[in-house]
Amino acid sequence: ILTTIQERKYVVKDKGKFKPTELGFIVNELLIKNFPEIVDVSFTAKMEAELDEIEEGKKLPLETLTAFYEVFNQALKQAEIKMLDVKRKGIETEIRCEKCGAKMIIKIGKNGVFLACSRYPSCKNTKDFVRNENGEIVILTKETEEICPECGRPLIKKQGRYGVFLACSGYPECKYTASVTLNIVCPQCGLGKLVKQISKKKKIFYRCSRYPQCQFILWNEPIAKSCPHCGAAFRILKKQQLVCLKCGYKEKYS
Numbered sequence: 001i002l003t004t005i006q007e008r009k010y011v012v013k014d015k016g017k018f019k020p021t022e023l024g025f026i027v028n029e030l031l032i033k034n035f036p037e038i039v040d041v042s043f044t045a046k047m048e049a050e051l052d053e054i055e056e057g058k059k060l061p062l063e064t065l066t067a068f069y070e071v072f073n074q075a076l077k078q079a080e081i082k083m084l085d086v087k088r089k090g091i092e093t094e095i096r097c098e099k100c101g102a103k104m105i106i107k108i109g110k111n112g113v114f115l116a117c118s119r120y121p122s123c124k125n126t127k128d129f130v131r132n133e134n135g136e137i138v139i140l141t142k143e144t145e146e147i148c149p150e151c152g153r154p155l156i157k158k159q160g161r162y163g164v165f166l167a168c169s170g171y172p173e174c175k176y177t178a179s180v181t182l183n184i185v186c187p188q189c190g191l192g193k194l195v196k197q198i199s200k201k202k203k204i205f206y207r208c209s210r211y212p213q214c215q216f217i218l219w220n221e222p223i224a225k226s227c228p229h230c231g232a233a234f235r236i237l238k239k240q241q242l243v244c245l246k247c248g249y250k251e252k253y254s
């Protein structure tokens with residue numbers, strides 16, 4: 001089951017925890033809609049629990065596993081047939097298009113999922129979105145206050161393969177892109193702010209915006225939660241724990 005679900009990209013491993021992907025969410029919604037008798041509890045929650053157990057080596061009894069797999073596979077097959085439909089029509093949401101007032105729908109495109117106005121093609125409004133930890137849709141506002149240093153047009157936020165980044169609104173004429181600056185002051189120089197970057201080996205890291213003058217670098221995600229022990233402005237996320245760089249204080253974080 002694990003390989004099936006992972007191969008089909010319904011879940012990804014993020015910070016050591018299984019997280020449903022957007023496709024996973026869509027399949028989940030389809031399963032709940034079409035097979036309420038099978039999916040009595042939240043599919044993702046149940047799946048996560050099962051996956052964790054398998055991961056931890058607490059293998060379930062063979063019959064349970066086979067039974068679960070059969071039911072799951074059947075439902076999944078049905079859901080996948082429906083998926084073809086979804087790929088064409090999209091999934092309706094309660095979010096309203098601010099341009100024409102129609103409902104927005106989740107569409108699956110080449111570069112992932114996005115929200116599009118249901119009145120397309122007469123209304124071409126689209127939006128990028130992410131899911132918060134409760135699975136709710138959070139719209140990414142495209143507008144920023146920042147100006148392209150190369151052509152002077154405003155920068156907008158874009159969703160890429162490795163997360164959100166800034167790009168010039170003059171694209172494709174101007175190809176300027178930048179990483180997102182976090183609202184965390186560099187602890188080394190106290191002047192720059194931390195910037196999210198992607199290394200050549202596709203690893204995410206954070207460094208000071210004053211680089212190369214300031215060489216501060218972090219390989220763990222900084223979280224803007226102050227340390228209750230020493231008052232440091234941020235802590236880093238390490239193995240599902242918030243760790244204070246200043247005093248070493250550790251706290252569980254999920």
Ligand SMILES: [Zn+2]
Nearest residue numbers: 097100117123
């Ligand atoms: Zn619209």
Ligand SMILES: [Zn+2]
Nearest residue numbers: 148151168174
């Ligand atoms: Zn530009």
Ligand SMILES: [Zn+2]
Nearest residue numbers: 186189208214
């Ligand atoms: Zn610095």
Ligand SMILES: [Zn+2]
Nearest residue numbers: 227230244247
């Ligand atoms: Zn501390």
